[in-house]
Amino acid sequence: MEIGSEVDPSSATFSLTDEDHTLGNSLRYILNKDPRVSFCGYSVPHPSEARVNIRVQTTGAPARDVLKDALHDLMAIGEHVRATFERALEQHKVTRSMNEMSMRSGLTSQHTSGSVRDQ
Amino acid sequence: MEMDDLPKGELPPHLELQRTRVVCAADAPSYTESVQYSGAYMAYDVDNSLRMEDFRKNFRVEIKSLNEDDIEFDLIGIDAALANAFRRILIAEVPTVAIEKVYIANNTSVIQDEVLAHRLGLVPIKADPRLFDYKTDEEIANEKNTIVFKLDVECTHMGERVKNASDQLKWLPAGSEMPPDSKTKFTSFGCSQDSLPAFTSEAIASRYPDIVLAKLRPGQAIEIEAHAVKGIGKTHAKWSPVATAKYRMLPEVVLLEDIEGDLADELVRTCPVNVFDIEDMGPGERRATVARPRDCTLCRECVRGDGWDKRVQLRRVKEHFIFSIESTGALPPEVLFTESIKILTEKCQRILTELL
Numbered sequence: 001m002e003i004g005s006e007v008d009p010s011s012a013t014f015s016l017t018d019e020d021h022t023l024g025n026s027l028r029y030i031l032n033k034d035p036r037v038s039f040c041g042y043s044v045p046h047p048s049e050a051r052v053n054i055r056v057q058t059t060g061a062p063a064r065d066v067l068k069d070a071l072h073d074l075m076a077i078g079e080h081v082r083a084t085f086e087r088a089l090e091q092h093k094v095t096r097s098m099n100e101m102s103m104r105s106g107l108t109s110q111h112t113s114g115s116v117r118d119q
Numbered sequence: 120m121e122m123d124d125l126p127k128g129e130l131p132p133h134l135e136l137q138r139t140r141v142v143c144a145a146d147a148p149s150y151t152e153s154v155q156y157s158g159a160y161m162a163y164d165v166d167n168s169l170r171m172e173d174f175r176k177n178f179r180v181e182i183k184s185l186n187e188d189d190i191e192f193d194l195i196g197i198d199a200a201l202a203n204a205f206r207r208i209l210i211a212e213v214p215t216v217a218i219e220k221v222y223i224a225n226n227t228s229v230i231q232d233e234v235l236a237h238r239l240g241l242v243p244i245k246a247d248p249r250l251f252d253y254k255t256d257e258e259i260a261n262e263k264n265t266i267v268f269k270l271d272v273e274c275t276h277m278g279e280r281v282k283n284a285s286d287q288l289k290w291l292p293a294g295s296e297m298p299p300d301s302k303t304k305f306t307s308f309g310c311s312q313d314s315l316p317a318f319t320s321e322a323i324a325s326r327y328p329d330i331v332l333a334k335l336r337p338g339q340a341i342e343i344e345a346h347a348v349k350g351i352g353k354t355h356a357k358w359s360p361v362a363t364a365k366y367r368m369l370p371e372v373v374l375l376e377d378i379e380g381d382l383a384d385e386l387v388r389t390c391p392v393n394v395f396d397i398e399d400m401g402p403g404e405r406r407a408t409v410a411r412p413r414d415c416t417l418c419r420e421c422v423r424g425d426g427w428d429k430r431v432q433l434r435r436v437k438e439h440f441i442f443s444i445e446s447t448g449a450l451p452p453e454v455l456f457t458e459s460i461k462i463l464t465e466k467c468q469r470i471l472t473e474l475l
Binding site (some may be wrong): 016019021022023025026028029030032033035037062063064067068071072073074075076077078079080081082084085086087088089091092093096 | 156168169171175182192197198201205208331456464466468471474
């Protein structure tokens with residue numbers, strides 16, 4: 001990984017090796033949503049070379065710090081998505097086993113089990 | 120305009136519609152891009168930047184269905200850039216174990232060696248990839264990075280054709296038995312894999328027992344040893360842990376005016392996936408309602424006819440993704456999704472350490 005022109009720390013191009021659109025586009029999205037960023041874009045210079053260039057221009061803050069914050073934000077989002085997903089999964093399993101139990105005891109009609117499956 | 124799920128009094132409604140919905144007209148969709156620049160709505164004094172508190176507050180996950188191989192869930196309040204990152208990682212970067220090297224001692228079947236080897240590579244193996252290490256080319260195969268299978272079959276009885284399916288792939292937990300006349304084998308296992316706690320309960324085998332590998336005529340035989348290693352779908356699709364990982368935006372069908380009587384009947388008739396229902400409004404009065412918007416495939420039949428684009432509008436909700444994952448069997452689909460998030464985090468971590 002290298003950093004492009006360093007005349008002015010507020011704008012830089014970061015060249016990430018072994019990465020592709022997966023990280024490039026996610027970081028571009030998060031950087032564009034950062035109010036300190038005046039311009040951000042990314043490109044994959046050649047499809048058969050595993051490299052992505054991310055251009056960051058800020059209103060003054062060092063581009064490197066802004067990129068670091070973006071990476072931290074992306075990790076925090078990932079963590080939140082994981083936690084929320086696991087909570088939803090737990091809840092789904094509980095409702096499902098409750099439905100199975102009530103079905104076995106013959107208390108509910110098909111209506112309840114149906115509504116869980118094709119909500 | 121109905122936007123009950125959004126806080127009111129921020130952006131003017133037409134901009135809010137452009138920001139949150141894709142409008143799918145009969146000719147083309149519009150407002151397909153997501154507005155990303157943080158200052159895009161500065162003139163309206165609306166902040167378009169990403170704030171973690173807002174994200175935490177708005178983000179929701181709803182599991183719609185889950186079984187051994189498939190999961191469908193809704194990711195609500197996340198941008199396409201991130202949903203797509205998860206999808207791409209699922210297809211190309213979550214590791215599994217697949218057959219990579221095939222040692223052929225004998226193959227007199229009509230299937231050529233290389234075709235047989237390729238077929239073996241595509242067989243999904245039920246082994247948790249998290250328990251294995253990646254094997255580099257220089258590394259010697261050991262119990263942490265290689266799984267060895269043997270296929271030793273022969274067609275002897277006359278007149279009958281023998282079918283060889285994936286359940287005849289026999290796991291060799293103690294490692295390679297090849298070459299037969301040498302003390303040093305292709306692998307050097309420190310211990311037998313079936314003595315490791317993770318594999319004592321269940322033998323490693325193909326996820327499906329009935330995948331046809333070859334068919335033998337009398338007198339034909341196959342004797343091979345197959346070495347499976349850990350890898351990712353980016354290298355070869357045989358390592359991809361999913362059959363598909365896909366998402367679509369939530370369809371939203373809006374009736375711009377009341378559709379009654381014969382028009383309502385026509386609307387119900389045009390829709391091939393039966394999105395609309397008819398509501399009885401009293402004697403002789405019928406009104407169309409949107410009953411199952413989630414089933415809408417956006418075929419746009421309902422907005423194609425004369426004047427129908429004034430009555431019905433098809434939209435997609437931009438930040439609401441219906442995500443579906445079909446596992447090939449190495450890991451359950453819900454675990455695959457959490458693994459993909461872990462891999463995204465690892466990517467960030469790697470860049471961060473390099474930035475320091």
